[in-house]
Amino acid sequence: MDVRAHISxxxxxDKCIGCHTCSVSCKHTxxxxxxxxxMWWNNVETxxxxxxxxxxxxxxxxxxxxxxxxxxxxxxxxxxxxxxxxKLFYNPNQPGLDDYYEPWTYRYQDLFDxxxxxxxxxxxxxxxxxxxxxxxxxxxxxxxxxxxSPLYAENDPNxxxxxxxxxxxxxSVERISMMYLPRICNHCANPSCxxxxxxxxxxxxxxxxxxLVNQDKCRGWRACVTACPYKKVYYNWKTGKSEKCILCYPRxxxxxPPACFHTCVGRIRYMGAMLxxxxxxxxxxxxxxxxxxxxxxxxxxxxxxxxxxxxxxxNGISPGWIESAQRSPVFKYVCEWKLxxxxxxxxxxxxxxxxxxxxxxxxxxxxxxxxEHDADTVFTxxxxxxxxxxxxxxxxxxxxxxxxxxAMKKLLAVRFFQRSSTLGDIEPDRLKKILRDAGIxxxxxxxxxxxxxxxxxxxxxxxxxxxxxxxxxxxxxxxxKCKGTCGLGKTEHPQRGL
Amino acid sequence: xxxILYTRKQPSIFKSLIVSGIILSGYPAFAWAQxxxxxxxxxxxxxxxCAGCHTVGSGKLAGPDLVTAAQWSIAxxxxxxxxxxxxxxxxxxxxxxxxxxFLKDLSVSERIARQKQKIEAKFRxxxxxxxxxxxxxxxxxxxxxxxxxxxxISCHHFVSEGGNLGPDLTTIKDRASGVVxxxxxxxxxxxxxxxxxxxRKISGEEALHLSEYLTHPEKTDTRLVPTLRKVGGxxxxxxxxxLVLLWALNQGRKGPTRKNFLLKNLKR
Numbered sequence: 001m002d003v004r005a006h007i008s009x010x011x012x013x014d015k016c017i018g019c020h021t022c023s024v025s026c027k028h029t030x031x032x033x034x035x036x037x038x039m040w041w042n043n044v045e046t047x048x049x050x051x052x053x054x055x056x057x058x059x060x061x062x063x064x065x066x067x068x069x070x071x072x073x074x075x076x077x078x079x080x081x082x083x084x085x086x087k088l089f090y091n092p093n094q095p096g097l098d099d100y101y102e103p104w105t106y107r108y109q110d111l112f113d114x115x116x117x118x119x120x121x122x123x124x125x126x127x128x129x130x131x132x133x134x135x136x137x138x139x140x141x142x143x144x145x146x147x148x149s150p151l152y153a154e155n156d157p158n159x160x161x162x163x164x165x166x167x168x169x170x171x172s173v174e175r176i177s178m179m180y181l182p183r184i185c186n187h188c189a190n191p192s193c194x195x196x197x198x199x200x201x202x203x204x205x206x207x208x209x210x211x212l213v214n215q216d217k218c219r220g221w222r223a224c225v226t227a228c229p230y231k232k233v234y235y236n237w238k239t240g241k242s243e244k245c246i247l248c249y250p251r252x253x254x255x256x257p258p259a260c261f262h263t264c265v266g267r268i269r270y271m272g273a274m275l276x277x278x279x280x281x282x283x284x285x286x287x288x289x290x291x292x293x294x295x296x297x298x299x300x301x302x303x304x305x306x307x308x309x310x311x312x313x314x315n316g317i318s319p320g321w322i323e324s325a326q327r328s329p330v331f332k333y334v335c336e337w338k339l340x341x342x343x344x345x346x347x348x349x350x351x352x353x354x355x356x357x358x359x360x361x362x363x364x365x366x367x368x369x370x371x372e373h374d375a376d377t378v379f380t381x382x383x384x385x386x387x388x389x390x391x392x393x394x395x396x397x398x399x400x401x402x403x404x405x406x407a408m409k410k411l412l413a414v415r416f417f418q419r420s421s422t423l424g425d426i427e428p429d430r431l432k433k434i435l436r437d438a439g440i441x442x443x444x445x446x447x448x449x450x451x452x453x454x455x456x457x458x459x460x461x462x463x464x465x466x467x468x469x470x471x472x473x474x475x476x477x478x479x480x481k482c483k484g485t486c487g488l489g490k491t492e493h494p495q496r497g498l
Numbered sequence: 499x500x501x502i503l504y505t506r507k508q509p510s511i512f513k514s515l516i517v518s519g520i521i522l523s524g525y526p527a528f529a530w531a532q533x534x535x536x537x538x539x540x541x542x543x544x545x546x547x548c549a550g551c552h553t554v555g556s557g558k559l560a561g562p563d564l565v566t567a568a569q570w571s572i573a574x575x576x577x578x579x580x581x582x583x584x585x586x587x588x589x590x591x592x593x594x595x596x597x598x599x600f601l602k603d604l605s606v607s608e609r610i611a612r613q614k615q616k617i618e619a620k621f622r623x624x625x626x627x628x629x630x631x632x633x634x635x636x637x638x639x640x641x642x643x644x645x646x647x648x649x650x651i652s653c654h655h656f657v658s659e660g661g662n663l664g665p666d667l668t669t670i671k672d673r674a675s676g677v678v679x680x681x682x683x684x685x686x687x688x689x690x691x692x693x694x695x696x697x698r699k700i701s702g703e704e705a706l707h708l709s710e711y712l713t714h715p716e717k718t719d720t721r722l723v724p725t726l727r728k729v730g731g732x733x734x735x736x737x738x739x740x741l742v743l744l745w746a747l748n749q750g751r752k753g754p755t756r757k758n759f760l761l762k763n764l765k766r
Contacts, residue, residue, distance in 0.1 A: 050759070053755070054759055055755055058755075062755070083747065086743055090744055091747070092748045098754045098755075099754060099756045151760075151763050155759065
């Protein structure tokens with residue numbers, strides 16, 4: 001057992017209102033500079049939809065993540081030993097700027113400088129790259145709230161397992177539903193971007209698992225852009241280097257949650273320490289597709305297990321971290337309650353960001369078109385949900401419906417539990433049956449409700465004490481030698497651009 | 499005449515070659531008897547023991563020219579030869595008598611010349627026939643020198659190629675050829691060459707090939723660079739291979755995702 005610590009995340013999709021506050025706070029903090037305009041380290045997508053960059057989930061096109069080869073060994077989909085070299089110079093699977101959008105602004109000055117005329121002056125859009133007027137064809141949320149759109153929603157890559165009837169039902173008039181999917185870098189435990197980098201510029205921090213691009217080492221080959229299945233590494237056209245979400249490590253190191261977590265209006269975001277077994281990663285990621293969620297859970301360790309604690313201490317994980325992991329809301333959601341699921345585990349990168357699937361559009365179809373349910377048909381309504389279970393399974397459990405249904409049942413059972421406690425209109429026996437069928441106890445239902453609906457910042461963010469200094473001391477770079485540097489080494493301005 | 503061949507500067511390889519030749523063939527009598535001429539034992543002895551320091555009529559080396567020995571009396575000459583024991587090891591009375599007779603012989607110069615030819619012939623017989631192509635490769639550095647010395651072309655110019663640190667060797671055959679040139683190469687006893695090749699000697703065989711090459715400037719292919727046709731051919735081939743590679747890489751994808759996506763869906 002090789003116990004490592006990881007700072008891990010849960011997004012509770014039932015609470016996401018799609019307001020993009022997270023994206024805005026991230027943009028203002030990190031990517032509001034030339035070359036980074038089109039980068040959305042945090043973005044919120046409407047599902048069903050094509051996402052950003054367009055159709056990013058279609059790995060037959062973009063070739064991100066890992067696949068099992070014929071010997072059942074993990075292999076990068078984007079490159080192998082034979083073609084990685086030519087692909088440095090020509091990689092057809094790399095997204096181009098067209099697949100994102102050309103960043104633009106408006107000539108606001110024209111509003112003031114326009115000569116007197118009968119027409120209202122306008123601020124025309126200009127490219128932020130060339131400065132020339134452009135015709136805007138795409139933007140960061142181009143398919144925002146466009147569920148039902150025959151162009152965007154119907155072409156969601158996750159629909160491939162749905163029958164045409166199911167698809168039609170999803171988009172039939174007055175039943176259109178959608179959900180929001182906020183995305184940041186998953187800080188995967190088996191990151192394909194790190195594996196693909198020819199310069200060795202990407203690395204995963206030992207003390208907390210944050211995946212970073214060393215700007216001194218990056219040579220802009222962009223292999224990571226192709227290899228990341230979530231398309232969360234971006235190429236800065238101005239500095240010629242790649243950049244990605246840094247999980248606001250300067251904030252995390254000082255005990256604050258990242259900016260997008262902090263500003264989240266719906267309070268959907270949870271952060272906490274996790275312990276995992278690095279030795280098991282490879283084996284777990286070779287699991288058959290249906291078993292990937294379970295395999296991923298098996299990599300995560302119970303931080304209260306004495307043996308795990310002993311091994312963690314042996315590996316130099318501080319008592320502060322272990323304690324933080326024991327109280328982590330992420331552990332509760334992912335392992336204890338099994339409510340939170342990884343996004344697209346079939347990419348086999350072991351993402352450390354988990355999503356609680358949304359129950360909200362579940363009040364779905366019934367024959368009489370009344371969106372209601374009674375206790376008898378409580379769980380069958382899940383299967384008739386407006387967002388089909390198959391669709392959610394494509395997103396969160398590699399097509400296997402079981403883990404999603406399990407989570408949904410629990411979420412619904414918690415609703416009944418709360419309804420019974422506030423309205424008292426459900427018989428105790430029936431409630432017990434519902435809870436038993438969902439596989440949770442009353443105490444758990446209470447805890448799930450508390451952490452979902454009532455949590456304060458101290459509940460949502462169980463920030464572990466960061467030992468950046470201790471970790472640096474362990475390397476050749478002692479704090480007194482590296483004074484005036486940040487975690488990435490010396491701060492230098494890039495040679496090109498800026 | 500081969501004046502350089504037996505200077506004191508570089509007798510060692512020749513000597514050892516001769517000595518090893520003598521040892522290998524049991525005694526030269528056997529080997530030379532096969533070649534025809536009767537062995538001149540005194541001349542052999544002279545080359546074996548004396549020629550390192552003395553010549554007869556070819557000037558002073560470490561020791562004096564022995565051409566004057568013919569005028570010495572036998573009584574003086576014998577003890578004088580005996581005195582050389584401290585340089586060449588024990589000399590028997592028979593040896594001394596033989597040398598006295600040799601030096602007093604009026605045809606001593608012819609005998610030495612004959613012996614020299616025999617040695618050269620034998621030396622040549624031991625080496626492979628000189629090869630122009632090998633010499634060319636050695637000169638151009640396409641074939642490395644045995645002891646790792648730098649290729650000649652790095653300093654010398656020959657016909658149409660090479661450096662200009664050393665003298666141009668295009669017309670070297672007019673000044674030296676054959677054994678002279680070969681020896682000059684092998685000994686490398688020129689101001690700059692000496693320091694370069696002292697530790698990384700050019701072997702006798704290499705010198706042989708090089709001298710063959712340097713004496714035939716007219717046979718040299720003056721175009722080191724391939725012909726235009728060849729360049730064009732390989733450039734076309736390379737371009738073709740590159741295009742094939744791009745085509746192969748491009749098989750996984752049919753173009754810019756967003757553009758194709760819009761084209762496909764907006765057509766309906």
